Amino acid sequence: MAILVVGSVAFDSIETPSGKVEKVLGGSSTYFALAASFFTNVRVIGVVGEDFLPEHEAVMTRRGIDTRGIERAPGLTFHWTGEYKENLSEAKTLKTDLNVFADFQPKIPAVYQDSEYLFLGNIDPVLQALVRSQMPDVKLVCGDTMNLWIGHFRENLEKMLKDLDVLLINDGEAKMLSGERNMVLAAEKVMALGPKAVIIKHGEFGATSFFRGGAFPGFEQSGPFRAPALPLAEVVDPTGAGDSFAGGFYGYIASQPKLTPAVFRRALFYGGVMGSFTVEQFSTTRLETLTRAEIEDRFKLFVQLSHLEQDDEQA
Structure with missing residues (x-):
């Protein structure tokens, strides 16, 4: 199974x-693709400039990861500059550029x-809808x-959402989009x-999934499900954690x-696992050295934290 992801490939x-750190590798597609690649095949669509080197x-x-969909254009690659002060959950x-x-x-x-699978990264919803319209036969669309x-x-965003199966957003975005505080x-x-399902990310407090009744076959009795985050002693760089969560989540689903x-519940946990590794070092550094054995060992910690296996046996 292959996931096609469209989004940004950037420097941060x-x-x-x-x-x-200055001008290190970043971008929503980059983090997503690296995280998902531990579970399934990944193809990337993006654009980079002349400063994006072979290394x-x-x-x-x-x-x-299949990078044939990354276009090379004259000029410089997308560059984001930001900082995290006391609150590591919020970037300034x-x-x-x-x-x-x-x-x-x-x-x-x-x-x-x-x-078979399409992930619409965090870009202009007009572009997301454009890609979605060109991939009518995919099994699942997440964005x-x-x-x-x-x-x-x-x-434009609401037009795009009509053709989305699963939406990933954080607490603030969910409240802003809905106008509801609850x-x-x-x-x-x-x-x-x-969307048939929405996953609301709570940063260091995990994520919660919600399903529209009858949206997926076999999910008729599935209510909201909360996946905790793993307590970490140190967070070096939160950048890309949400995209890595998405990659782990969707990569696992595509592998099944x-x-x-x-499977959906386990995918949430694998998403949390990938996000927890990403924040341990700046940029994509930790994902570059990560092994599948380390992923499975950390997944076991999530299981112990939540008694997930007992829940799955009753599913």
Whole structure:
């Protein structure tokens, strides 16, 4: 099974209480693809500039990620500058240089047309809808968004949401999109816009999934499910944690022969596992050295924390 992901491939300059780095590898597609690659095949669509060197691309290709969909354009690669102060759950954007990303028009190579799964990374909803329209036969479509699109491009976002199966957003985005402060009511209103399921991320407190009644076969009796986050002694760099969560979650789903409630629950935990590794070092560094054995060992910690296996036996 293969996941096609469209989003940003970028450079980040980041400062946290643990230190400062300049122009390191980042971008929603990059983190997502690296995390998902531990579970299934991944194909990336994006755009980079002339400063994106072979060693940057090799970070992905060493993990077996198909980068033929990354376009090379004259100019510089998208560059985000941000900092985290006392609150590591919230980044402060200092500067955004869109560069070649400003004119990004996703092009789907013919060899990607047989992708079974599609992930629409956090980009303009018009571009998300464009890609979705070109992939009508995928088994499942999952996507992300942010407060910028919710607040200023809501009409376009709502059009995109009508063709989405699963939406991943954080607490604040769920409240902003729905106009509700209560999480249950917020999820219901978001799903009324189109998604069959919504996953609301709570940062260091895990994530909660909600399902629209009858949306997925076999999920008729599935209510909300809460997956905790693993307590960590130190967080070096939170950048990319949400995208890594999405990659782990969706990568695991794509690796399984059938989508069931038990698979969905386990996928949430694998998402948490991948996010927890990402924050241990700056940029993609930890994902570059990670092994599947380490992933499974940490997954066992999540199981112990939540008694997940007992729940799955009853599913």
